[in-house]
Amino acid sequence: MGSKLYPLRPLNSMVDIYDYMRIPVKKSDRKPGPYPYYGASGIVDYVDSYIFDGEYLLLAEDGENLRSLNTPIAFMASGKFWVNNHAHILKRSSDNSTKYLHYALQYADIQSYLSGSTRPKLTQSDMKRILVHYPHPYEQRAIAHILGSLDDKIELNRQMNRTLEAMAQAIFKSWFVDFLPVRAKQSARTQTGDPVHAKAEGRDTGLPAEIAKLFPDSFEESELGLIPKGWNSSFLGQEFQITMGQSPPGNTYNEIGEGLSFFQGRRDFGFRFPSKRVYCTAPKRIAKYGDTLVSVRAPVGDINMALNECCIGRGVAGIRHNSESRSYTYYTMKTLSDTFAQFEADGTVFGAINKNQFADIPWLSISKDIVDMFESFVFPYDEYIYNNSTELTGLINIRDILLPKLISGELRVPDVEDFIGTVV
Structure with a gap:
């Protein structure tokens, strides 16, 4: 355990400020393009030009989120991008770590630096005075690496969940919205050819036989339009x-x-x-x-x-x-x-x-056999999402416990390195 906490320094002693370069653009004047357009809470649009190129730290200047902290008030912006006048633009000075400062500002107490009773505001002069824990730059980078590794694992799990859900949703759409198994069977019934040609021509359902046999091979009119025969509106x-x-x-x-x-x-x-x-x-x-x-x-x-x-x-x-x-x-x-x-x-x-x-x-209204088959067909996807979500909750809890302790110096990097290696 650390014998003492890291010293506190004002934020402006650790960063360079680039607010003078930001340019707000009305939505009606923006031209669509590939470059992110940032505001107080992150990306709000994509535009055809940029004013920054590199790795920066953006800190919200105004908005209720400065008090509620429902989402992070500081976030990294890398590459080419544009920023409006609702976010301060910071870059590390000297050997400091921009990524460490990103985490340190999540831990810093900013409430006493805010003004405005109805819409909270963090002016540049007040922002400069925010006190941030200052470990040596090499320790900053080590802390940022540990917390970043956790965040990378968290984001990987989230991306995997999004992919799995999209795959399961695509199966649902194929079966119950586009009726592709029915269309394939209908096409195979009305055309000649052996199974090999049927598959090559898109007339095979691509489903195991025990699933394909549950679907009809024709459509009928209903109040919902054409639906598979035997199904009901x-x-x-x-x-x-x-x-x-x-x-x-x-x-x-x-x-x-x-x-x-x-x-x-x-x-x-x-x-x-x-x-x-x-x-x-x-x-x-x-x-x-x-x-x-x-x-x-x-x-x-x-x-x-x-x-x-x-x-x-x-x-x-x-x-x-x-x-x-x-x-x-x-x-x-x-x-x-x-x-x-x-x-x-x-x-x-x-x-x-x-x-x-x-x-x-x-x-x-669809037969229970088909609904049950869909349930068993997508169960592995949803089970994986459940397991990922359980792990995700644990990772977020670990990160949220470690962040203030590492930033303050209550815990030092060697205290947690071995443990982090087992979870990421």
Whole structure:
């Protein structure tokens, strides 16, 4: 353990400031291009020109996030890019590490440097005075390497989850939106040729025989247009169990883990699973493990999946297909994003959808055999996403515990190097 904490220095002693070079451009005047256009919270657009080229640190100048800290206030920008006047532009001076400073500013207490009661602002003069822990530059680089390795592993897991979900969603779309197995069987039925030629010409389903045989080989008219023969037009309310949330009394909420995890809206939604922050000891409405959680107000249509039985408030609905298929439910709701967006646009004050509107959304009635087969077909993808997400939560917790201790000097790099090697 470190015998003493690293000394504190004002930020302006560790960086050069390039605010004088930033140029705001109105959205109507921007020309689309390949270069990122940054604001206070990251990339807001892509434009056809750039004013910076290199590795810089951007620090938010204004916005509510300076107080709420819902997202990082400091972020790296590399390569060619443009910055508006809502972010300070910093670059390491001397041998300091820009990446270390990126992490150090996440730990630094900036609240006393903010001005503005309605819209927080971090002026350049106040920004210069922010006190930051100053280890020797070689220690800065070592700290940045450890935290960066964790962030790289976190981002790798996130990218893998996005890829896996896109693959599963593509299978869902192929089967239940574009009906490609049916089209392939229909084409094979109406044309001659042996199986080898059928596959070469795109008339083979590409699916194992036990799956392909579940699909019909023709279409029929319905209220939804042409659908596979034997399938029926229906509504979400007939095919899914819809549980609309209801908010319990406020005095039953807590953040100490008593009762069921509680989701009032989409605030705690993650990529696939929500994070546990608030709990409730007297739930009114409950979503079961594996139910798809859909935000039903402000905004409508954000999607997550319940990791366990949970309490849902009035901003969330719990959805489950009559077959109990978790994956079929989840990817159906993802497919309906454009439909949900219509309710978001229709709101006079904010978007919302009630149970009757939800239940009346048109959908297909499909045989349980096909739904069950889809569930088993995409299960490996969703299981991998679950395992990745579990590991991701652990990595984020490790990073968030280590960051303040490494930045301050409470822990030194040799104290954690071996441990980090086992997790990344």
